[in-house]
Amino acid sequence: MTHVSSRQAWILVTLLGWPLRAEAQPVPNMLPAWHIEAVAGAAGVAPDDLNARVEYDTAWLDYLRTAQVTQQHDGTLLTLDDAVPIAVRVRRRLGRHWSVAAGFSYFSSEAASSASAAYQYTAVDPRAQEYRREFSQSLEVDPLVLEVRDYLPHGLIGYDLALGTRLRLGGSLAAGWSIADCTLTRSSIALGGFYPNDRRTGLKMTGQGGGLATDALLTARLALSARVGLLVEGGFAWHEVKNVTGTLDSTQRIQDGEATEVELEQMAKAEGRWINQPVSVQTATGNWRGTIPWIGGQGSPFTLSLSGWHWQAGVSYGF
Helix, strand or coil, X not given: CCCCCHHHHHHXXXXXXXXXXXXXXXXXXXXXXXXXXXXXXXXXXXXXXXXHXXXXXXXXXXXXXXXXXXXXXXXXXXXXXXECCEEEEEEEECCCCEEEEEEEEEEEEEEEEEEEEEEEXXXXXXXXXXCEEEEEEEEEEEEEEEEEEEEEEEEEEEEEEEECCCEEEEEEEEEEEEEEXXXXXXXXXXXXXXXXXXXXEEEEEEEEEEEEEEEEEEEEEEECCCCEEEEEEEEEEEEEECCCEEEEEEEEEEEECCCCCCCEEEEEEEEEEEEEEEEEXXXXXXXXXXXXXXXXXXXXXXXXXXXXXXXXXXXXXXX
């Protein structure tokens, strides 16, 4: 009968177990087949047609800014220029380099501001020096609120390469149908002039539309473990909605400052497609011309552009 020493038994077990241990070792730079990803960051947006309302109201407040009269200005009306995007995706790796994903991204942005201007001067009739009129007027826009929201269910295809054992660099292209909405709220007061009068206006516009959207991003993934990684993404997003429809509610009240009854009170409602309505303001240096968002009347089609640079960071979990 053959006896096996403990040393020989250990060697035999080691040799028999080696293939199993070799099979259990992970292949270098390979990731789990499925990943859940969540990212958030910052984005630049430039909805020029919506921001045009700020340009018009600023021109209205500044119509005598360069004139040699006593004046005072407070506040600044703000445009929309940034947003905070968030995205959640489920990714499926197709091999060492390619992957596909389905996800949902969302961002919103709001700019609320107010501003005012006051002017005073004395007008003298050059043909009769004794004829004098005192001009005293105050203008105020409070508040002016611009809001946008963007919802994007999308599909994504990605490609990346391993650099070392933990870092992967690549790029991705996402495409989907963007559903966007916007809101414009404005209230203004004009008091005085050559005669005491009071003019107050209010406006609220809501709009919504949809359109094809794409995101092109450069990506980096740093593995913290076999399943968990840090993600960084940066690139450009093309989100433009060219057919925005919604509602408009406006009010206007004009009253002589010396009268007890309202001289004119109007309320208007409209529903339909947003347009860029031409407007003008007489200033101290000439006639300022621009557009404002509106519903009804004549004007070029309104475009809600939410395109811009995106920068995002987050985590991924493989399973």
